[in-house]
Every structure is written in C-alpha cells, then in structure tokens.
Amino acid sequence: MTTDDAATLDTLRQEIDRIDDAIHDLIMDRTALVERIRAAKGEGVVLRPAREAAILRRLLDRHEGHFPAASMVRIWREMISALTALQAPLSLSVYMPERGAGYLSLARDQYGAYTQTHTYASAGQVARAVMDGQVSVGILPMPHLDDAQSWWTMLVGASPDLPRIVARLPFHGPGPGRGDGLEALAVGRLPLEATGDDVTVLAIECSNDMSRAGMRSQLEAVGLAPNHLWDTREVTADSRIDLIAVEDFIAVDDPRLQFARDRLSGDVAYIHVIGAYAQPRPV
Numbered sequence: 001m002t003t004d005d006a007a008t009l010d011t012l013r014q015e016i017d018r019i020d021d022a023i024h025d026l027i028m029d030r031t032a033l034v035e036r037i038r039a040a041k042g043e044g045v046v047l048r049p050a051r052e053a054a055i056l057r058r059l060l061d062r063h064e065g066h067f068p069a070a071s072m073v074r075i076w077r078e079m080i081s082a083l084t085a086l087q088a089p090l091s092l093s094v095y096m097p098e099r100g101a102g103y104l105s106l107a108r109d110q111y112g113a114y115t116q117t118h119t120y121a122s123a124g125q126v127a128r129a130v131m132d133g134q135v136s137v138g139i140l141p142m143p144h145l146d147d148a149q150s151w152w153t154m155l156v157g158a159s160p161d162l163p164r165i166v167a168r169l170p171f172h173g174p175g176p177g178r179g180d181g182l183e184a185l186a187v188g189r190l191p192l193e194a195t196g197d198d199v200t201v202l203a204i205e206c207s208n209d210m211s212r213a214g215m216r217s218q219l220e221a222v223g224l225a226p227n228h229l230w231d232t233r234e235v236t237a238d239s240r241i242d243l244i245a246v247e248d249f250i251a252v253d254d255p256r257l258q259f260a261r262d263r264l265s266g267d268v269a270y271i272h273v274i275g276a277y278a279q280p281r282p283v
C-alpha cells in the first residue's frame with residue numbers, strides 16, 4: 001500500500017465514521033418519535049403488523065444499489081421490534097417440533113434477535129400461550145391437509161378476544177435454511193388492519209354434502225374468490241370446517257360475508273374471519 005493509498009483509506013474511513021454517526025443519530029431520533037407515538041396511542045394496541053408491512057414495502061420500492069434488500073429488511077425488522085418492545089412487553093411462543101426446526105429463525109428474523117421466546121413441541125401449545133395471554137405472538141406452521149391436528153381450530157369464533165392470524169413469514173428474504181422455503185403464520189390477539197395488498201383467512205363450517213368445488217363457486221359468486229383451501233377438519237359425521245384464503249382484506253363487517261352467509265344458509269353453520277395478513281414480498 002502506497003502512502004497515497006493509506007491516505008485515501010484513512011479519508012474513506014473518516015467518511016464511514018461520519019455516515020455511522022448520522023445513522024446512529026437517526027436511530028435515536030426515530031426512538032424519540034416512537035415514544036411520542038406510544039403516548040399518542042394511549043390505550044391503543046402497540047403492535048401494528050399492517051403499518052410494519054407498509055413501512056417495509058415502501059423501503060423495498062425505493063431500494064437501489066448493491067446493499068442486499070433482504071439485509072436492509074433485517075435491519076428494519078430488528079429496529080421495529082426493539083421499538084415495539086419499548087412500548088409494551090413483546091414475547092413469542094414458537095413451534096419447535098425438533099431441534100434445528102427453522103421456526104425459531106423465522107421468528108427472530110421477524111420479531112428481533114433479543115425478543116423473549118418460548119419454544120413448544122406442539123402447535124397447540126404455541127397457540128394456547130397466545131390465547132392465555134402468556135405471550136404476544138405465536139409462530140405456527142402453515143396448515144396442511146395431512147396435519148394430525150389443526151392449531152387454527154382454536155381461533156374459530158366471533159369473539160374479538162380470540163387470537164388472529166396477523167402475518168405470514170418470512171415477509172421478505174430467504175427463510176431459515178436460507179432457501180428451504182419454510183414459512184410460518186404469526187398469531188396474536190390484535191385487531192386486523194388492511195395494507196392494500198392482503199390475504200384474509202376464513203373458517204367456514206359447512207355440511208359434508210357440500211363439495212369443495214361447490215363452496216368455491218358459491219364464494220366466487222359473492223366476490224370472495226378463494227385462492228387457496230388450506231385445510232379441512234371434520235366436526236361431526238355431517239359437517240366439516242374449511243380453512244380458506246382469499247386475496248383481499250375482508251373486515252368482519254364486510255357485506256360480502258353476510259351475502260355469503262345468506263346464500264349458503266342451508267349448507268353453512270358459520271363463516272368467521274380468523275386472520276388477515278400482508279402479502280409477503282418474496283425475494
């Protein structure tokens with residue numbers, strides 16, 4: 001390295017120090033703003049998955065250059081999680097069927113490396129910890145038709161106190177095995193909010209006489225076109241609950257739900273919204 005190179009390196013590192021100071025100052029400024037947001041919310045709910053998704057989508061849209069977008073999202077996830085925990089206790093229950101299962105990494109990527117986590121071998125225990133208010137958010141496996149048990153049946157009901165599906169992970173970036181495609185659903189006792197690009201999850205108890213194709217066409221007719229049927233559970237010999245994802249935000253008082261209930265009244269016992277999440281932005 002020549003003396004000129006050394007001088008250049010020194011100048012460039014001073015420039016890095018200046019940038020680091022500016023970033024650090026801005027993080028401290030952001031923290032002060034979040035403290036004001038906390039005061040402005042009063043008794044309102046602290047954790048706002050819809051707002052978080054909107055922040056990340058806006059940043060992803062303006063992102064350019066060589067810094068990896070997935071790393072940028074990780075930095076913001078860490079910051080937002082720390083600033084959530086500053087406003088109210090934040091803790092997680094995480095599904096861990098065996099050591100090394102990727103759900104813990106998905107949880108930490110989304111809710112921060114230092115957030116308190118409790119792991120459970122069964123999905124039912126994870127959901128129960130949220131239901132009982134022991135933790136703020138539960139990280140659960142995607143429902144599959146061949147699951148022996150379905151954690152999501154615990155969410156079925158109209159009570160606003162029931163936990164709801166509030167996010168799908170990873171929001172952005174390769175998952176835990178960094179490419180094995182593992183995904184999870186986050187569940188919390190939170191009000192559902194629209195982001196403008198959402199999926200709503202419906203639980204529909206219907207007669208076993210109703211075919212899946214029949215259910216689909218009836219829902220399509222009222223503007224609730226299902227994009228996916230995740231899981232089906234028998235309730236009695238005559239009835240089952242279908243778990244259906246619709247690519248839209250459907251509030252609990254959305255008139256389409258009442259249209260669907262009226263139209264299907266002979267075959268359907270209930271239709272409940274059991275969650276809504278921002279469409280992830282895969283890498």
Ligand SMILES: O=C(O)C(=O)C[C@]1(C(=O)O)C=C[C@@H](O)C=C1
Pocket residue numbers: 034037038046047048049051052055079080083084087
């Ligand atoms: O906007 C809010 O409501 C905040 O509390 C701020 C903030 C953030 O850090 O930007 C933190 C937590 C919420 O889940 C959403 C966003």
